Ligand SMILES: O=C(O)CCC(=O)C(=O)O
């Protein structure tokens with residue numbers, strides 16, 4: 001697992017190509033069917049349409065009931081969950097994981113971005129166990145290149161520096177949802193797909 005800076009890790013899940021092809025088909029089918037809705041940003045506890053800030057379309061997969069019919073997406077969600085169960089052991093001295101969120105399927109059409117933000121800057125309004133870990137897994141075509149753009153830009157916590165991660169198929173980025181500022185740069189010509197889950201945790205002193 002590569003760790004480009006504090007609070008960030010980049011790895012792959014090594015899922016079979018057939019499963020990834022099928023999941024991408026399912027995702028495109030959901031997009032075409034009109035099941036996905038514009039992503040929102042919360043400000044001061046009020047949910048605002050984030051036209052300027054955020055151009056993706058999203059679908060909460062468990063809640064929407066699509067796992068009944070979209071088994072490949074469900075299997076990828078399960079693989080991410082299995083990954084976290086291993087990780088839980090490693091992070092135990094620092095974090096006590098409590099629960100996960102639903103999986104969010106997100107599509108960035110060409111030109112869509114998500115401006116710099118921290119996912120959980122204020123504890124999520126929970127009693128110490130807001131979202132602490134974000135996992136973002138990319139479902140894109142297997143020939144995604146620099147020219148396709150759409151990197152996830154992760155800012156270093158204590159300097160102006162940043163690292164860009166291209167949203168290549170099967171790449172999993174794990175980062176601190178309560179600390180790491182990041183932004184999504186717009187993909188140039190293709191739809192950019194990601195499956196995201198968050199884990200809530202208490203942080204030990
Ligand atoms: O798709 C990505 O690379 C990250 C998306 C993101 O930052 C978010 O949904 O909060």
Ligand SMILES: [Fe+2]
Nearest residue numbers: 117118119182
């Ligand atoms: Fe984010």
